[in-house]
Amino acid sequence: SKKWVLMATAQTPTNIAVIKYWGKRDETLILPVNDSISVTLDPSHLCTTTTVAVSPGFEQDRMWLNGKEISLSGGRFQSCLREIRSRACDVEDKEKGIKIEEKDWEKLHVHIASYNNFPTAAGLASSAAGFACLGNVQVYLFFSLSFIIFVFWGCYAYILKVHWWKIDDDFFSLAKLMNLKENPSQLSAIARQGSGSACRSLFGGFVKWIMGKDENGSDSLAVQLVEEEHWNELVIIIAVVSARQKETSSTSGMRESVETSLLLQHRAKEIVPKRIVKMEEAIKNRDFSSFAQLTCADSNQFHAVCLDTSPPIFYMNDTSHRIISYVEKWNCSEGSPQVAYTFDAGPNAVLIARDRQVAAQLLRRLLFFFPPNSDTDLNSYVLGDKSILHD
Ligand code: PMV
Numbered sequence: 362s363k364k365w366v367l368m369a370t371a372q373t374p375t376n377i378a379v380i381k382y383w384g385k386r387d388e389t390l391i392l393p394v395n396d397s398i399s400v401t402l403d404p405s406h407l408c409t410t411t412t413v414a415v416s417p418g419f420e421q422d423r424m425w426l427n428g429k430e431i432s433l434s435g436g437r438f439q440s441c442l443r444e445i446r447s448r449a450c451d452v453e454d455k456e457k458g459i460k461i462e463e464k465d466w467e468k469l470h471v472h473i474a475s476y477n478n479f480p481t482a483a484g485l486a487s488s489a490a491g492f493a494c495l496g497n498v499q500v501y502l503f504f505s506l507s508f509i510i511f512v513f514w515g516c517y518a519y520i521l522k523v524h525w526w527k528i529d530d531d532f533f534s535l536a537k538l539m540n541l542k543e544n545p546s547q548l549s550a551i552a553r554q555g556s557g558s559a560c561r562s563l564f565g566g567f568v569k570w571i572m573g574k575d576e577n578g579s580d581s582l583a584v585q586l587v588e589e590e591h592w593n594e595l596v597i598i599i600a601v602v603s604a605r606q607k608e609t610s611s612t613s614g615m616r617e618s619v620e621t622s623l624l625l626q627h628r629a630k631e632i633v634p635k636r637i638v639k640m641e642e643a644i645k646n647r648d649f650s651s652f653a654q655l656t657c658a659d660s661n662q663f664h665a666v667c668l669d670t671s672p673p674i675f676y677m678n679d680t681s682h683r684i685i686s687y688v689e690k691w692n693c694s695e696g697s698p699q700v701a702y703t704f705d706a707g708p709n710a711v712l713i714a715r716d717r718q719v720a721a722q723l724l725r726r727l728l729f730f731f732p733p734n735s736d737t738d739l740n741s742y743v744l745g746d747k748s749i750l751h752d
Contacts, residue, residue, distance in 0.1 A: 549583035596720035653698035
């Protein structure tokens, strides 16, 4: 019968790199030129929700992003779908009398609807969440983010508070729908083929994407670095300086950097391998000074590589630069780092405070130095837990 539809929904968090991935050694398989390390954000406020449906009535694979249909002809979607289909197993729903055998999956088409609850392509690693959603089966989270949104200089900001949190439920997704037996690391290698950074969203907490050595990419996958509840003092605040779509996509930006930047070659060979070792150590020891120093240095070097690219790529704007100067001065005046900053392929600041008190102070200072428009009622822009404002 063509009447049945089987559906599965997954919520996948985004992740923010503290040691950046920038540059591919293989564009088709999405193999990076260096290892990277990220922190996974809680999906309740910054995530992608993807519903996948399969039915014998569907005539082709189709996908909608935030309600708009998008083309699935791109190589990345096709690789992801192909990889997942080829691993699909038998699925049976006795109640509904539906049985799909392994061989049937090749013929069945899927419809995918994906929603981001944050600006797409504004440098908040939105693709990271999206592609991981296709592959994701289970996520352990240790950060819970509540966020506040307010207008500043005609733009707006998300402020996210983080505390440790763990979800034990299964998150259903295409992989779940098709009954894949692979573990999260193996699934991360599939998500990687959609968007590199997506592979790190398959785990909560601090995650390392190992670049791997194999030409076929089988060992280029994500692993979790520490237990979920390892560093629960950290608080992340994201200031969305601009929600505009970035001008240079990470795909073309990386390609141009690989082709033209000598700094990228030096960074990948000489700098990142040593930084990864130090960052793992800092995370293991909850050494905030070292963590902050490495995080800021790596963000700055990533943006230096962008400037070293021909033609140069500018992801940060004046407000981003002002935020960096401000944090640097604050850290210097305290004698040891209180806040770490990192910027992805966009102008938005990801600020990591060493604890809740520092985060509350940071929030107040951001409001003072980057004030919301005078006619803005702050409370009406607060989404989620506002308590940190009153600390
Ligand atoms: O996976 P992509 O193509 O969205 O690239 C993301 C690259 C950065 O966000 C800038 C760095 C990173 O490691 O996430």
